[in-house]
Amino acid sequence: MWEASPLTYVALIIAVLLAIFPIAWSFIVASRDNSSVYKIPPPLVPGGEFAANTQRLLANDQAHFLIGLANSIFVSSVVTISVVLFSTLAGFAFAKLRFKGANALLLIIIVTMMIPTQLGYIPLYILMIQLGWLGSLQAVIVPFLVKGFGVFMMRQYAMSAVPDELIEAARMDGCSTWRIYWNVVLPTLRPAAAVLGLLTFMETWNEFLWPYLVLDGDTPTIQYSLKILATGNYTTDYVQVFTGTALAIVPLLLVFIAFGRQIIGGIMEGSVKA
Amino acid sequence: MSVNTHAAGMPRHAASPPPLDPGQRRKQARQVRLGRLDLKMSPYLYVAPFFILFAVFGFFPLIYTGWVSMREWGLIKGDQGFVGLQNFQEVLADANFWNAMLNTFGIFVVATVPQLLLALMLANWLNRKLRFRTALRMGILLPNITSVAAVGIVFGFIFADRYGLANWVLQSLSLDPVSWRGSRWASWTAIAFMVDWRWTGYNALIYLAAMQAIPRDLYESASLDGASPTRQFWQLTVPLIQPTILFTVIISTIGGMQLFTEPLMFNYGAAGSGSGLENFQTIAMYIYTTTFEGNFKYGLGSAMSWLLFMLIIFFALINFLLVRRSLKGSVK
Numbered sequence: 001m002w003e004a005s006p007l008t009y010v011a012l013i014i015a016v017l018l019a020i021f022p023i024a025w026s027f028i029v030a031s032r033d034n035s036s037v038y039k040i041p042p043p044l045v046p047g048g049e050f051a052a053n054t055q056r057l058l059a060n061d062q063a064h065f066l067i068g069l070a071n072s073i074f075v076s077s078v079v080t081i082s083v084v085l086f087s088t089l090a091g092f093a094f095a096k097l098r099f100k101g102a103n104a105l106l107l108i109i110i111v112t113m114m115i116p117t118q119l120g121y122i123p124l125y126i127l128m129i130q131l132g133w134l135g136s137l138q139a140v141i142v143p144f145l146v147k148g149f150g151v152f153m154m155r156q157y158a159m160s161a162v163p164d165e166l167i168e169a170a171r172m173d174g175c176s177t178w179r180i181y182w183n184v185v186l187p188t189l190r191p192a193a194a195v196l197g198l199l200t201f202m203e204t205w206n207e208f209l210w211p212y213l214v215l216d217g218d219t220p221t222i223q224y225s226l227k228i229l230a231t232g233n234y235t236t237d238y239v240q241v242f243t244g245t246a247l248a249i250v251p252l253l254l255v256f257i258a259f260g261r262q263i264i265g266g267i268m269e270g271s272v273k274a
Numbered sequence: 275m276s277v278n279t280h281a282a283g284m285p286r287h288a289a290s291p292p293p294l295d296p297g298q299r300r301k302q303a304r305q306v307r308l309g310r311l312d313l314k315m316s317p318y319l320y321v322a323p324f325f326i327l328f329a330v331f332g333f334f335p336l337i338y339t340g341w342v343s344m345r346e347w348g349l350i351k352g353d354q355g356f357v358g359l360q361n362f363q364e365v366l367a368d369a370n371f372w373n374a375m376l377n378t379f380g381i382f383v384v385a386t387v388p389q390l391l392l393a394l395m396l397a398n399w400l401n402r403k404l405r406f407r408t409a410l411r412m413g414i415l416l417p418n419i420t421s422v423a424a425v426g427i428v429f430g431f432i433f434a435d436r437y438g439l440a441n442w443v444l445q446s447l448s449l450d451p452v453s454w455r456g457s458r459w460a461s462w463t464a465i466a467f468m469v470d471w472r473w474t475g476y477n478a479l480i481y482l483a484a485m486q487a488i489p490r491d492l493y494e495s496a497s498l499d500g501a502s503p504t505r506q507f508w509q510l511t512v513p514l515i516q517p518t519i520l521f522t523v524i525i526s527t528i529g530g531m532q533l534f535t536e537p538l539m540f541n542y543g544a545a546g547s548g549s550g551l552e553n554f555q556t557i558a559m560y561i562y563t564t565t566f567e568g569n570f571k572y573g574l575g576s577a578m579s580w581l582l583f584m585l586i587i588f589f590a591l592i593n594f595l596l597v598r599r600s601l602k603g604s605v606k
Binding site: 003013026037040090093099102109115121122123125127145176178202226241249253255260263 | 309312313314316317318320321323324325327328331332333334335336338339342395396399400402403404405408410411412413414415416417419420421422423424425426427428429430431432437439442471475476479480482483503528531532534535539542558562565566572575576579580582583586590
């Protein structure tokens with residue numbers, strides 16, 4: 001591999017700074033008073049108002065920020081657990097179990113990955129009306145409990161990561177298929193399942209359009225709360241908007257700092273296989 | 275649940291297996307049957323959740339969209355029945371639809387071309403012996419983990435007409451400030467900026483992964499032939515990762531055609547509400563306003579959704595054919 005020249009470092013560091021700036025800026029503004037939004041040049045060091053701004057944000061009775069936060073944690077967790085569970089189950093079946101129609105079913109799953117989700121939003125919306133789910137969290141959870149991409153990813157991983165001998169040995173020892181999944185396959189799939197879980201959690205956390213369509217302002221997700229903040233009657237209090245933006249990023253930032261290496265590995269590995 | 279668990283456990287307790295009485299024999303036979311059932315049915319049970327949930331919440335809506343698109347259907351009037359292709363005709367005759375189409379394409383081109391070029395360059399830089407490798411990769415991926423809604427808010431302020439950061443930079447370079455929502459090009463540029471900020475690093479990592487799969491010795495022989503690094507990049511690296519480039523172009527096309535949240539937040543953004551919407555209203559936004567605001571014209575919205583879907587497939591195919599042809603050319 002070539003040595004990196006100092007110029008390469010300079011270019012990359014500029015790129016990283018540009019990437020970080022808008023996020024850092026939202027934190028800086030969130031820690032200052034209202035006039036800082038209009039400061040020219042923009043403030044580049046944090047102030048001491050973060051706690052006060054957060055308090056004002058939490059007291060905002062339109063944005064329901066805490067409810068949005070709690071809802072997002074709940075919704076993202078349920079969807080993540082479900083996607084990981086069903087993806088590893090189905091991925092295991094496709095990779096290691098023999099059954100009639102497996103190839104055709106797998107093909108269907110691959111095709112589903114190419115359908116843009118937005119195409120189904122109108123009838124899905126009508127369906128939600130008919131189920132009476134508008135305004136409740138089921139509407140943002142149930143349609144997303146499975147993911148074709150997840151099944152495919154787990155299948156690819158299980159093909160190489162789970163040795164056939166291990167499964168045969170477990171069978172000889174009298175394990176049922178479920179026990180084999182739970183005690184042998186699942187632990188082996190853990191690294192890939194973790195990446196799938198992280199990606200699913202982030203995706204669900206960041207989802208904007210669908211929650212905005214089917215929920216109402218009293219039970220928002222966090223992204224919906226942000227939208228209310230940015231467009232509501234409080235728009236003169238821009239620092240509050242920035243505080244919300246910054247706080248909404250914090251959980252993902254923590255996840256990213258803790259698992260960034262795995263997430264990057266997952267993205268890079270997934271792309272080579274695709 | 276299965277016979278085998280039990281049968282394997284038994285001999286451990288008895289030196290020699292005791293003769294089975296009829297009750298035990300029946301039990302064992304039942305367990306054998308259960309074991310076979312387990313082997314046979316488990317795979318279907320394990321893939322069933324995906325197919326059941328997808329059928330209800332993925333496939334059914336897709337077909338239903340087609341059905342709704344051929345009906346007159348609004349919130350107040352309700353379902354008025356079959357109207358054939360009338361919705362499609364109405365959409366195709368709608369000037370707002372074509373305006374939205376122009377904006378969608380415009381933003382897509384303005385965003386995607388620099389984004390992928392920049393990602394290629396970033397990947398090329400990252401594909402060297404680097405200190406702080408993980409930190410640099412995490413740095414450029416960081417924008418991708420943030421939510422579009424949050425990005426839209428922050429960039430709404432960056433591209434505010436007065437007190438906006440972008441205009442401040444322009445003015446410090448003694449250029450004229452820009453009315454970011456006031457003209458087509460300005461709003462396209464601002465929205466493209468948001469899209470690129472979020473996705474360039476992600477694409478760079480995908481390119482990096484592809485670059486790392488290229489065998490080293492190809493570069494060594496190219497160097498021996500006297501090819502400069504720039505030449506190696508354009509004549510070796512880029513052709514070799516062409517399938518990956520195709521992949522990112524298709525993904526960007528699908529995403530670009532559905533662009534919604536960025537322009538929406540840009541519209542709501544600081545001092546922007548409502549003004550100049552025609553400059554950057556995308557198809558997805560237009561579908562949204564047609565379907566979920568005012569009269570809730572489900573039929574019209576569904577027709578637009580299908581047109582959009584066909585458009586996406588059409589472009590994916592064109593991309594595919596183009597790249598396949600150029601691949602063939604390079605093999606010659």
